[in-house]
Amino acid sequence: MIEIPAGLTEFVAQAGWGDADIDPIPGDASFRRYFRLRRASDETAMLMHAPPPHEDPEPFLKVAAWLNDCGMRAPEILAADPALGWVLTEDFGNDRMRDWLDVNPAQEETAYTAAIDALVELHRQPPGPFAPYDMETYLREARLFIEWYTPAVGLTVDEAGFEAAWREVLAPLEARQSPGVTVLRDYHAENIMLLGGVATAPQGLIDFQDALVGHPAYDLVSLLQDARRDVDPGFAELMLEHYREQAGQFDEHFIGDYATLGAQRNAKIVGIFTRLHKRDGKPKYLTMIPRVWRLLEDDLAYPALAPVAAWFDANIPAELRRTGGGTIA
Structure with missing residues (x-):
């Protein structure tokens, strides 16, 4: 049973991904949590939950924009609600x-x-x-x-x-x-x-x-x-x-x-x-x-x-x- 953080369903729906399946992805050493969204067409996106006060998505959004402006390959931001800790991004796949x-x-x-x-x-x-x-x-x-x-x-x-x-x-x-x-x-x-x-x-x-x-x-x-x-x-x-x-x-x-x-x-x-x-x-x-x-x-x-x-x-x-x-x- 997937534990869905409060507000996830609403944010995903507002971002236009309300029909997607949601799969949790193991996180890192922080308070952040990650989910992969997958549509029936196999189109995917990554959902990050970085909830305040432990996390703040604003720096991530700022650095991602700067890197992409410089021609580097940060993930494209698809939707964000930093006040609630939600960021939906391009999916880079599984090949770490x-x-x-x-x-x-x-x-x-x-x-x-x-x-x-x-x-x-x-x-x-x-x-x-x-x-x-x-x-x-x-x-x-x-x-x-x-x-x-x-x-x-x-x-x-x-x-x-x-x-x-x-x-x-x-x-x-x-x-x-x-x-x-x-x-x-x-x-x-x-x-x-x-x-x-x-x-x-x-x-x-x-x-x-x-x-x-x-x-x-x-x-x-x-x-x-x-x-x-x-x-x-x-x-x-x-x-x-x-x-x-x-x-x-x-x-x-x-x-x-x-x-x-x-x-x-x-x-x-x-x-x-x-x-x-x-x-x-x-x-x-x-x-x-x-x-x-x-x-x-x-x-x-x-x-x-x-x-x-x-x-x-x-x-x-x-x-x-x-x-x-x-x-x-």
């Missing part, structure tokens, strides 16, 4: 890049090259009308590590030192990211749709509602240091170099900035995945933490991260780090 590669592993380089090329095209656009990815945002995200993970494993840590170390490594990066590019912030294999099930097709973009203006390396980190899918380090390096060649990005600090943003993002994700378990009752995310922790350790080895690496050495026991973050109750 991650799942598609499970079936077509020989196409990995083709698919990732296309995903990198989409980022190159995005970064050629003037930055969108979005808020900056500034120091306070970086720090707020990084603090999720000490707000959720360290208490969950029973550690008392130097919180002031944590913030000071991050400020030290992020300050020069923040100065270098101006004027910035549009950063989608969750650009990874689960949020890239292979339209028509073809690796070389234009990349269908989803889950971009948190876009900011920031550093061009950030979405590369999201893609190549994927919390949900193993990406071979040598392959990630090959794709990173493909981006630099196509984008003409040869700044001597770029690789260090990539590692810095990798460490910041991976520390944040460890905190988020712990929170999803502790607060939201979603333990499945704990299984991903060892992968994220390994990526974090690799990033901390870069000289640009020396102050943050020293904090980890002083505050996080080596045994926890060797076991991919330890056991979270």
Whole structure:
């Protein structure tokens, strides 16, 4: 029995889809819910319910319009009632890049090259009308590590030192990211749709509602240091170099900035995945933490991260780090 949120039937009818069958689709780590609408003619659309106050569809609508205006492939908006959290969009199908590669592993380089090329095209656009990815945002995200993970494993840590170390490594990066590019912030294999099930097709973009203006390396980190899918380090390096060649990005600090943003993002994700378990009752995310922790350790080895690496050495026991973050109750 499908649990239909209040107001769904009325919204769908007003949008001209009242005769469609409604099938629920598994959601993500948010409060959003998704449904596929299917008419007798096999015409389909995607229905998102992002109910206030937990969610706000307005940013999604704003970013989707901007991306499509720039020639990118965000889903077309068919109808929306943001006050009630309803958005009806074009259906990109079922071919998420991650799942598609499970079936077509020989196409990995083709698919990732296309995903990198989409980022190159995005970064050629003037930055969108979005808020900056500034120091306070970086720090707020990084603090999720000490707000959720360290208490969950029973550690008392130097919180002031944590913030000071991050400020030290992020300050020069923040100065270098101006004027910035549009950063989608969750650009990874689960949020890239292979339209028509073809690796070389234009990349269908989803889950971009948190876009900011920031550093061009950030979405590369999201893609190549994927919390949900193993990406071979040598392959990630090959794709990173493909981006630099196509984008003409040869700044001597770029690789260090990539590692810095990798460490910041991976520390944040460890905190988020712990929170999803502790607060939201979603333990499945704990299984991903060892992968994220390994990526974090690799990033901390870069000289640009020396102050943050020293904090980890002083505050996080080596045994926890060797076991991919330890056991979270």
